Amino acid sequence: MPILVEERRPVGPPPPIKPADRGGEGDFGESGSAFPLSKGQIGVWILLTAIIMLFAGLSSAYIVLRGVPSWQNIELPSLLWPNTAVLLLSSVAVELSRRAIRRNDIQSMKSWLAVGGALGLTFLIGQLAAWRQLVNAGVYLPSTLQSSFFYILSGLHGLHLLGGVVALGIVLVMALRNRLTSLRYEPLKLCATYWHVLDGLWVYLFLLLLLS
């Protein structure tokens, strides 16, 4: 019986060797096309995908439960508005910092980075104060379904943002030790990506909570 062979892949030469700066790790397969993202970028996007899926799961639960008869809206703390503005400003600061290092303007990179981190911290303190506002209004975690969601969504988002603040702090220390230049600033780039996505996530959560 003849051997059943469905297809044979043509044998071809390997693609040209890539520049040596990828040293030893091999290149990226398809001839002439290095993989467009660095390891760090892929890593951060994978992390962000996981975070987005976590909040997707939570918000789908929110949307389902919004339809049950016992759903009661709470009055969201007024502090959320200034908090959101502060967070958006922090994104602007982090972005300015990233642009500054692209121009090799190290000094303003450091300053904007510090401003971004400080605004991030201010947001977190503001969120705690917003919780306080709710507690003072007598709205606790188990009070209504929406209040449960509010505390959990804002708390989890805050924890993830706290991670971002720590990362910004580490990048700031790197910057202060002059380890970032316009040619090598991937840590800042990755941090900025994380920060912007987490900011966007808060805007989404805020809208979700508002539009009940």
Place this chain on the structure above:
Amino acid sequence: MSESHTGEHVHHELGFWRKYVFSTDHKIIGIQYLITAMSMAVVGGTLSMLMRYQLAWPSMISPTLGKLMPDAFAGGVMKPEFYVSLVTMHGTIMVFFLFTAVLTGGFGNFLIPLQIGARDMAFPFLNALSYWVFLLSCIVIFSALFVTTGAPLGGWTSYAPLSAIPAAGPGQGTGVTLWITAIALFTASGLMGGLNYITTILTMRTRGMSMMRLPLTQWSLLITAILALLAFPVLLAAGILLMFDRMGGTSFFVPAGIIMNQMPIEHSGGHPLLWQHLFWFFGHPEVYIVVLPAMGMASDILSTFCRKPIFSYRMMVYSMIAIAVLSFVVWGHHMFVSGMNPFLGSVFTLTTLLIAVPSAIKTFNWLGTVWGARIRFTAAGLFAIGFVSMFVSGGLSGIFLGTSAADIQLQDTYFVVAHFHLVMAIAPLFAAFGGLYFWFPKMFGRFMNETLGRIHFWLTFIGVYCVFFPMHIIGIGGQMRRIYDPTQYMFLVPQQPVNVFISIAAFILGAGQLIFLFNFLFSIFAGKRVLERNPWHATTLEWTAPTPPGHGNFGEELPVVYRWPFDYSVPGEKEDFIPQTVPATVVAKQ
């Protein structure tokens, strides 16, 4: 250790602890995953033996067991709540801590850098951390067996509201808390692992290793990692909400009006079905997180021992992608009788039958690979063929269960138990055994004993069919899952001899696995030494590395890839295999 991942891989000898215990080397981490998961399998397997004992001889008094486990066997007879905790723990341990861990954690870590021609994972430290968090999660779930109130009772699916109310049963207090904690840790560990797998496969392939030259094992691991990345966080979200229901007084999953101990509970307004939706949104992709790597590994092993290229490589890849995409829209087929909108049920029936198409494509491709081949019946090859057999047997009953009209009758019977064991437990188990026999020489530099391997195969193959095939029949006969004592139901009594048969077969099957354990442990230290790099005459890159590969895997130079991984029996060639590293010029001479 990081300097060794650059071009000039500096070899510096590490001490025992750094080399074999707190290692960041992907091979050691892979073996750590394998051995930890195998230990969990021993635990999970023992629990299933206790379950089979109970189901066959439900009212038999055993003074020995009564003495050994006085809490579980009061007066020598198993307590009902202990039986339900066995069901829960067996399912949880096997799904998460054996199959997910052994296939992606064990084989994934060991094989990814070796098969793509890299020196290590993209983030070696994160990889090590992933293992240690996994070990912690194993310890946490294992400890649930030993808390005074008992292990959780809610099944591996932990359905609410049972799981949401700590007072709902003896194991629902600390037991469920430990369950949720272990799953959360497992999720974190899986995320760290998956982050590594995706990044490594995408960015660290060696020169010439284009995506379409990847072995199918690598494709399956990449797709699995993406699935896990999308599915596990949703389970974590559900777990967080469940934890707040249990500890924070919230009512996400607890409806109003539940009476506990003659008192209405304080929760109000939740939705128990929400848990099921969230769980199965994770739970169905989880099935493919387990099955896909098994498919990839079985494909590569099958091709090697059939000495033929895999039939339709591209369709194999595309159907895996199709399965992965569809796996996110079929979860409702677990919930046909849950009170979900029947129209939604029809939609889920359609998507479920749709996912049978890429699965069937894969099956026919395996048959096409085996067809007309001069098969080498090694233990590894036999297990790969066994995988196909199990996948077909379990898959076909899936078509019945995926159709809502039939499922309403069969839901929660032993028909379901037979189906999911064959398709998502036994089939991956066969692929994992095949993988162990196949890659053991590369892992440890020694062979496993082939004769014992074949005895192990035949005992397992026949044993598994004796255990699970009759379950279809008693399932159609009406035996429900999770019941403690079938003889309590008049209509099940005539079927009881089948339960006895299944249990005896299960004990033989369990004993057969001891042969494997002995073979595995014995061969690590005293197996026949492997004297060549490529004992199976395979084509993929790991077989061009030294045996066992040293730190950095490939010596001074990384391999360069010139061809796809399935050049077996190329017409006109002297050898019946051409490794991926053989340049085109050699072929051009013919």
